[in-house]
Amino acid sequence: MSIENQHAETWKHLNKHLPEWLEESKKYTEDGNVAAYIPELASAPKDVLGICIMDAAGNTAKSGDHEYRFTLQSISKVFTLILALIDRGEEVVFSKVGMEPTGDDFNSMLKLELVEPGIPFNPLINAGAIAISSLIAGSSPDEQTNRILHFFREVADNGTLDINQDVHKSESDTAHRNRSLAYFLKDNGVLHHDVEDVLEVYFSHCSVEVGCADLARMALVLAHNGFDPIRNQRLIPRRFVQIAKTFMFTCGMYNASGEFAMNVGLPAKSGVSGGILTMVPGRYGIGVVGPALNNKGNSTAGVHLLGKLSQEFDWSLF
């Protein structure tokens, strides 16, 4: 069978069975809880599960609550990392953050004090992403935020993406832990700007609202190493996507990244609103949402559904 025919068969099989696989995974929403430490996220419906898979021609396979809207949260960190690499280059970025997983919770400050030189272990934990926010080009938090928003809209091919102001305010009002991380970083000489200014940028990019199709569209660009196969245009240098995908693989699912690598085997990034962005390299971009989270902060049902798909289509990179 030719490659094209194989793809066509896979796509047909996917579209046919996706609703039943989603239904099967949906029961795992009962095992999780929605994030409540950001008050505005606490009202998210627990039983939501949606998915959108996009191929290189822009065809989509969708199922469940794929139209449900949610904020990017930690998923945004992948794209701010890429933007910081574009703005400052590898050398500057890796003078502010390391390249290793922590094995700790995403908002932990443990290793910042324990391990020299006091820079965050990687750009996908909160401390690392806050350090990255301060590297985005711009002379004010507004300018930096606009630059980020512009970049997210470009990658998502969606000019309407915007900040959910209620979520932004809710996080900003209650971010005692992130504030303490940021002050710690400031004291360690990692942040050059005013702490509140950096946090304003960080809360803003975490609060960008999307749907599953936006995640799938953004993931599609990563799946094709920074080249957008739909607009036929390079959006991101290949090297920076390689760096981002490496972090997604080793740290993207927090300290459950090893388990996810074992069961799904794809680069991915999750957020506390229940989103997961992942991809089948060279082929599909995938966006999933399921706000009920496990104790590591990942969507219970979302992870289950991706495990099922990976098994069914042998998507693991290993």
Ligand SMILES: NC(=O)CC[C@H](N)C(=O)O
């Ligand atoms: N894991 C996440 O999605 C964390 C992002 C969230 N905005 C926070 O800083 O806590």
